[in-house]
Amino acid sequence: MNKRFLLAALLFLFTGTMFAQDRKQDDGSIHRVSIGLNLGAVTPTSLPNTIRRIDAYNPLLCPSIGYSALFAAKQHWWIGTGLLLDYKGMWVKDSVAYFHTMIQGNNGSASGFEGSFTGTNTTTVRNVYLTLPLYAQWTPGKNWSFQIGGYFAFLLRPKFEGHVSNGYIRNGGPLGEKVIVDYAEFDFSNKIRRYDYGLHAGIEKSLSSKWSASIHWQWGLCRLFPASFSGVDVPLKNMYVNVSLSYRLPRL
Amino acid sequence: MKQFLLIISLVCSLTSCIKKAPLNPEADIETFTVDKTFLTGDVVIDQANRKILLYLQPEAYKNGIVPKIVVSNGATLSPASGDSLKFGSPISYTVTSQSGVNRKKYDVVVVMVGSWTFNFEWWGINDPNQYEFPYGDDGAQVWTSGNPGIAITGVDKRPDAYPMRSTTDGYLGTKAAEIVTLPGNDISKMIGIKIFPGSLFLGNFNSSSAMTNPPAATEFGQPIVGHPVRFTGYYKYAPGPLFQDSDGNTVNSMTDRCAVYAILFNGPQRLNGSNIQTANTIVARAVLPDQSAKSDFTRFDIPFDYTGGSMPGNQLMLAIVASSSAEGASYRGAIGSRLVVDSLRIIMQ
The missing domain is CATH 2.60.120.890 (BT2081, beta-jelly-roll domain)
Structure with missing residues (x-):
């Protein structure tokens, strides 16, 4: 599976390069390839009081590989877009109390568990997106650029799984009978929305004529799970910071 | 280094917004203890059907019992633990959760086969x-x-x-x-x-x-x-x-x-x-x-x-x-x- 993504990534770079090399660049456009890391979490914008403690967190190694194009608009201003293969993930271990969950069976069956969980939750997220950003870039001077815009992303491969442990569930809610849980796994991967969109904001510094470094925020506005899914009863969103290095493709 | 700082700031921003613990919404009778010599079988708390099932020696049924009752943390019980129970008319206990919102009523049933x-x-x-x-x-x-x-x-x-x-x-x-x-x-x-x-x-x-x-x-x-x-x-x-x-x-x-x-x-x-x-x-x-x-x-x-x-x-x-x-x-x-x-x-x- 990973090989296929590597291949896709290489294909991006290749087509990006071709594109960059094919076109006449006297229009002042700039074409670049970038490699970076995504750091962040899928998280509600405000933690509900049922999440009592974050015991441990690991951003995981989430690479981001992409191609970007900047088109001159007017003095100091550019329009930027591109295509990025974005891994967005995290590993988190947290303690929850009376956390409401409803787990529906697959294939539309009516069966499902509904209740509240108190105990330890461990979740691993590693989603792969194909991201299309669109932003305005302001370059007032020689070295610094600022970007603001949005992005749209297609989910290529979902992963949202984990386990609950050392706790108990209550059948139906806080008044239901208590069932002790030592360890139970969950996998909500196939419940994740196939797309995501949000805000894009970035700062970039050019390091040389070819290289530049950037940080940009991808602030998801779309819930990771559709509202109809209540396995995780908080509105999780992708909140990521991308740190990357870009290389400007040479002109022909 | 930059990344490290980012991670730190992210974790901090997450942990810093942990809210005050919710009041306990649970209202269980967790244990119901009766002197074993009064019993023909261990007490059953039927949580699914909200019943306390008692299996009593004839003497205990006639004279009543004084159960010791433990409820969910912070919840209140009526009648209180330690009050004596006399049988003959229907008995029930009401537990009110610490949050005050939830109430659970348990009926006491004396089971005799x-x-x-x-x-x-x-x-x-x-x-x-x-x-x-x-x-x-x-x-x-x-x-x-x-x-x-x-x-x-x-x-x-x-x-x-x-x-x-x-x-x-x-x-x-x-x-x-x-x-x-x-x-x-x-x-x-x-x-x-x-x-x-x-x-x-x-x-x-x-x-x-x-x-x-x-x-x-x-x-x-x-x-x-x-x-x-x-x-x-x-x-x-x-x-x-x-x-x-x-x-x-x-x-x-x-x-x-x-x-x-x-x-x-x-x-x-x-x-x-x-x-x-x-x-x-x-x-x-x-x-x-x-x-x-x-x-x-x-x-x-x-x-x-x-x-x-x-x-x-x-x-x-x-x-x-x-x-x-x-x-x-x-x-x-x-x-x-x-x-x-x-x-x-x-x-x-």
């Missing part, structure tokens, strides 16, 4: 899960099944979605208990349970250990006075077509078998799925020897075998267990196996 003949004519239904359970012929709620555990996996809320239910296909055309082995559902498969073997037994289902230790959830036995000599009844049985192991693989060489037995043992502590065959408190056994298919109602009459058992004490208990898959406790059996039992009777000396 007056009759050891069970015709399965009267059935109750659990609200909100909609599974059935039979009453004894004297109206006592002494039977249960694996249904309360299966309810937790969120099966459809209708009686025939559960493995144990009533049927009109009974002996002499009346109602009987139908016990079938059903396929597991998506939720049960998440915890490795591929089939729901059907069971019916005298005792209590303790949901709290249903996931961690399913055999311990089936608490077998009800207090009995006297000297049982025979276990009689009617049954019919059709094993399902494909026997499967606990991983769901078909085992062609095996055919499913039913299990019907009665175990007499020294209480007040109940036996459970892990020790019902082996406990050293067992006094006598009456086990149905023929576990194979029976297309018509077949009568059985099995003498209690007291050989090798313990000496009977003064807190005897009796368990009757019926299952559509004899190896159901280890989730081995055939989907579709169907056992019907009717007119079960314990004959005393």
Whole structure:
């Protein structure tokens, strides 16, 4: 599976390069390839009081590989877009109390568990997106650029799984009978929305004529799970910071 | 370094917004303790049906008891723990959660098995899960099944979605208990349970250990006075077509078998799925020897075998267990196996 993504990534770079090399660049456009890391979490914008403690967190190694194009608009201003293969993930271990969950069976069956969980939750997220950003870039001077815009992303491969442990569930809610849980796994991967969109904001510094470094925020506005899914009863969103290095493709 | 700082700031931004702990919304009676000398069987807190089931010595019933009651953290209880209980009129306890929002009422039921003949004519239904359970012929709620555990996996809320239910296909055309082995559902498969073997037994289902230790959830036995000599009844049985192991693989060489037995043992502590065959408190056994298919109602009459058992004490208990898959406790059996039992009777000396 990973090989296929590597291949896709290489294909991006290749087509990006071709594109960059094919076109006449006297229009002042700039074409670049970038490699970076995504750091962040899928998280509600405000933690509900049922999440009592974050015991441990690991951003995981989430690479981001992409191609970007900047088109001159007017003095100091550019329009930027591109295509990025974005891994967005995290590993988190947290303690929850009376956390409401409803787990529906697959294939539309009516069966499902509904209740509240108190105990330890461990979740691993590693989603792969194909991201299309669109932003305005302001370059007032020689070295610094600022970007603001949005992005749209297609989910290529979902992963949202984990386990609950050392706790108990209550059948139906806080008044239901208590069932002790030592360890139970969950996998909500196939419940994740196939797309995501949000805000894009970035700062970039050019390091040389070819290289530049950037940080940009991808602030998801779309819930990771559709509202109809209540396995995780908080509105999780992708909140990521991308740190990357870009290389400007040479002109022909 | 930059990345490291980012991680730190992210973690901080996450942890810094942890909110104040919610007030406890739970309103359970967690323990209900009565001096063991007053009891014929251990107290059962039936959480699913919100009942306190008491099995009392006649003296305790006449004079009343003073239970010690523990409720959920922060919750309040009315009447209070330590108040004395007099029997004769309905008694209930109300627990109010610390959050104040939730209230749970438990009815106190004194269970006395007056009759050891069970015709399965009267059935109750659990609200909100909609599974059935039979009453004894004297109206006592002494039977249960694996249904309360299966309810937790969120099966459809209708009686025939559960493995144990009533049927009109009974002996002499009346109602009987139908016990079938059903396929597991998506939720049960998440915890490795591929089939729901059907069971019916005298005792209590303790949901709290249903996931961690399913055999311990089936608490077998009800207090009995006297000297049982025979276990009689009617049954019919059709094993399902494909026997499967606990991983769901078909085992062609095996055919499913039913299990019907009665175990007499020294209480007040109940036996459970892990020790019902082996406990050293067992006094006598009456086990149905023929576990194979029976297309018509077949009568059985099995003498209690007291050989090798313990000496009977003064807190005897009796368990009757019926299952559509004899190896159901280890989730081995055939989907579709169907056992019907009717007119079960314990004959005393």
